[in-house]
Amino acid sequence: MLFFKPLFLFFLLLMPFCTSIDTIALNQQLKDGDTLVSKDRKFELGFFSPDNSSSSTYVGIWYADQPQKTVVWVANRDKPINDSSGVLAINRYGILVLSAAGNISIWSTDASVHVQTRSTFVAQLLDSGNLVLFEENKSESFIWQSFDYPTDTLLPGMKIGFNWKSGLELKLTSWISENNPGTGDYSFRIVSNSTATPLIVVFKGLSKYWRADPGVWPNFVSNDEEMCSYFTPRENGSVARAVLRDYGLLQQLKWSDADDQWKETFAAPKYRCDKYGQCGANSICSPDNVNLFECECLPGYEPKSVNNWNQRNGSDGCLSKRIGGLKCGNGDGFVTVQRVKDPDASIEAQLVKSMSDKECEQACLNNCSCTAYMSIGREGRIDCMTWYDDLMDILVRTELGGDLYVRVDKIELGKHTSKSKGFLRQRGALVIPIVSVLLALVLIIVFACWRHKKKSKTKDYVEVDELEETRRHPELQYFDLSTILAATDNFSLVNKLGQGGFGTVYKGQLPNGQIIAVKRLSRTSGQGVKEFENEVALIARLQHRNLVKLLGCCIKGEERILVLEHLPNKSLDYFLFDHSRRSWLEWDKRFEIINGVARGILYLHQDSRVRIIHRDLKTSNILLDAGMNPKISDFGMARIFQGDQLQDNTNRIVGTYGYMSPEYAVFGSFSTKSDVFSFGIILLEIVSSKKNNGLYQEDHSMNLIGHVWQLWREDRALEIVDSSLESYQSEEVVRCIQVGLLCVQEDPEDRPTMAAVVFMLSGEASPPGPKQPAFVFRSKPCNNADPSVSKESCSINDLTITKFQAR
Known part of the structure; x- marks a missing residue:
């Protein structure tokens, strides 16, 4: 018994240290290394350093019992402590004070509530994550709380x-x-x-x-x-x-x-259109616009700067076409812009509750300063919103949008019939003259006759299967095979531009002199009709300055041919990996190419009408136009994601060795993050002019990713930069290397989205520290591979993998 008594006392003394504490009372201190933990262990308060160093220390609140520290509140965010001397305590005036060495005040609650100095105060961390300060026995009445800050x-x-x-x-x-x-x-x-x-x-x-x-x-x-x-x-x-x-x-x-x-x-x-005023005043931003440019002026308005507008820059917005302003009561009315986000109501706008649609229209019509109105259904009633100045931040909202009625004069009103545009409709005092309707009918009849005559002359031009494709993609031009043969000199080897996993690309010239690129599907490839139709359907929908433009196609018997815009400077790998040609790419041009490719992928992932996963991004699929501007090509392997779909799986692995993400190469799982991985490889190859599947280090055990990662950890990242670059901005290059390493991290969740990549490349966001990348060590070459692995599982040089052994 004598032995157990001291043991019992030992455990009794130990118990308070094993119990979590969620309060600081008067005359108590919280020092660096101590923490408060809320009652049910949901949140924790203490000292932390974001970069795990002692150079900058803060008091913050984070989630308790999570693998990574997620900070949700910081007390001294703008005044860090430079050592471990911090102390958090309550003074006799009921103020929570953070002080450092020498009793220097770093931060305090500065409670504005006057309390008696004889009161006893308590600070408590609640399970809601709220740090509260109150007088003892008055825990429901807070003197101060972090939720207010x-x-x-x-x-x-x-x-x-x-x-x-x-x-x-x-x-x-x-x-x-x-x-x-x-x-x-x-x-x-x-x-x-x-x-x-x-x-x-x-x-x-x-x-x-x-x-x-x-x-x-x-x-x-x-x-x-x-x-x-x-x-x-x-x-x-x-x-x-x-x-x-x-x-x-x-x-x-x-x-x-x-x-x-x-x-x-x-x-x-x-998305681009989500940014405030993306297209300036008095314009509409349409994220699903089939044109290259997402901006369009409202009815009755024209671009403020035609030059900027032509260069796809709509930030200047639009101005009214009316000289001298709108003349009230002179046949003016409204054109309806359908399904859009309400314009900014903080700019000369007024809300009148419980007003019918007709009353709202008349109220705006009676006020010469009123530029637009909208009837808004809220809380079981109809309210009227009217605007009296420029209309800002309007974008198409197919599901959530309402109808905006824009005021125009009678001349502009006459231009907009009920069928003039998909999101525009006429509404107002002017009735369309019958003569205009009759004239329109005559034009329609004449056009129909002309089309019929043209088709009768070229009835042998399109075969039955082509007609089916035409119905599916009426925006495409269909070429006769004889035209393609003449353009390419019967697919002469002299005109051969390159060869990929699914076919050969030839240079051609149409009878009108236009230079084209002709992609002829290989009859022995794994693509087949399904993949060809997939590529046609995809590229027909895509319109972006950093994507190759589809001009048309040809379907004849077993022939499946794409007609694309010709880009004279071949592909990016043609320059990057050639000892003499790589010097033609100075750093400024390389950085432009990196940003252009990033914007093109962002369009595929977020800004196009459908979410598209390319699945075969590589330097040989980045083509360069006459100005060395990049355009992404080869959509034969691309997949469309529907709705909120985030990832998919396949048993047929397709792609290129050295560019495939680990989750795709091993498990067949692909998502937007698979393309992000491929982009990271492209970025690092652009910076270094080295191929990822090359051999680096003396023992030849590392690929490019591993080599860059090792240099990054040793703070020698700039050593990877192409030696042919005579000048570059070190900060910009390091940022690119860091973004590249973020993109090739092993866990897809750790990789940034392309939106975040574009932000980081522009310098608008600071890249975080990268984690261990995937494929740091190079796998054995195919000729030394395990005999159980088929050589068909390897991709030689830049050829595309189209067949894998069963796993």
Whole structure:
């Protein structure tokens, strides 16, 4: 018994240290190394360093018991402590103070509530993630709470907006970078407007960067005490947060216990048209526009700068065509722009509740300053919104959009019939003259006769299977085989431009003198009719300056031929991997090519009408035009993702050795992150002029990825830069190398999206530190491979893999 008594006392003394503490009381201190843990171990508060060094220390709150530290709030974000001397304590005035060596005050709550100095105060970390300060025995009445001072993260129950009683504005502000929690350039806040509806906006500095769709942000409250929006998870009970990234992206994320990681449930701005005022004033931005340019002027307006507009830059917006302004009551009316996001209501707009559509129209018509109106259904009633100046930030919203009525004069009104454009409709005082209708009918009849006559003359031009393709893709031009044979001199070897896994490409010239590229499908390839039709259907839909343009096709018997624009400077690998030609690519041009390829892939992933996974991105599929501008080609292996589909699997692995992501090469799983991996390889090859499947290091054990990764860890990344480059910006090159390493990380979830890649390359976002990449060590060459592995599983040089052995 004498032995057990001291043992019992030992464990009794040990017990307080094994129990988590969630409070700091008066005369208690929290030092560097100590933490508070909320009652149910959901959140933890303590000292941390974002880059795991002691040079900059902060007090913050993060999720407890998660594999990676996810910080949701920072106290001294703009004033780090440079050593481990930090102490957090409550002073006798009820103020929570963070101090450093020499009792220097770093941060404090500065509570505005006057309390008696004899009171006892307590700071507590709640399971909601809220750090609260209160008088003892008055735990329901907070003197101060961290939820009133958000940093870059919203937790469930937190708000953004205004508290009229306290005078506080609650807003998110981004970190400066991933490793610097200081106040960054972006903020997420509510903009109050007494004459219209409040706006929820992401700002970059003082400029609007993204505007939420009015009325769709959840849990909006406006009363005498506050005007705010509460954050709630999309799924009840889930662990969720909203975060404003250092590059301006607002994300909603949900924790997945199955994968031990955060999953994105919402992100904005995600597409080019999502950015505020992408096309300037009085214009429409259409993310699904089939043209190269997403901007279009509103009815009655014309480009402010025709030169910029022709160069696909619509930021200047549009001006009214009317000289001297609109003359009221002179036959003016409205043209309807269908299914669009409401224009910015903070610019000379007014909301009138409970007004019918007809009354709203008349109210705008009676006011000569009114430029547009919209009837909005909310809370079981119809409200009227009218605008009196420039119309900003309008974009097509196929599902959520409403109809905007834009005021035009009688001349402009006459140009828009009920069938003139897909999203435009006439509405107003002017009735279309019968003569115009009759004239239109005559033109239609004449055009129909001309088409019939033309088809009768060329009835042998298109065969039965071609007619079927024409019905499917009426925008395509179909060429007769004899025309193709004449253009290529019967597929002469002299005209051969190159050869890929699915066929050979020839240079050709049409009778009108136009130079073309003719891709002839190999009859022995694995592509076949299905892949050919897939490529035709895909390229016909794609219109982007960094994608090869499809001019037409030819289908005759077993012949399947694509007619493409001819790019005179061949492919990127033709220059990169040639000892003499690589010097023609100076760094500025290489950086332009990197950005062009990134924008092209971003278009495929996010900005086109369908989400497309290329699956065979490589330097030989990056063609160069006369100005050495890059264009992505070869869509024979591409796949379309439907709706919210994020990934897919296949038993038929296709692609090119050295460019395939590990999850695709091994498991047949592909997604947008597979293309991101391939882009990372292309980027590193552009910087170094070295092939990824080459051999590096003395023992020849590493490929390019492994070589770059080793140099990066040793802070010698610039040694990989092509020696033929005489001058370059070191900071820009290092950023590219870092982005390349981020893209080739082993876990697809760790790889950035192409939107994030474009941001990082532009310098608008700071790239995070990369993790271990995939395929660091080069596999054995095919001629020394395991005899159980078929040589068909290897791809020689740049040939495409079209067949794998069963696994």
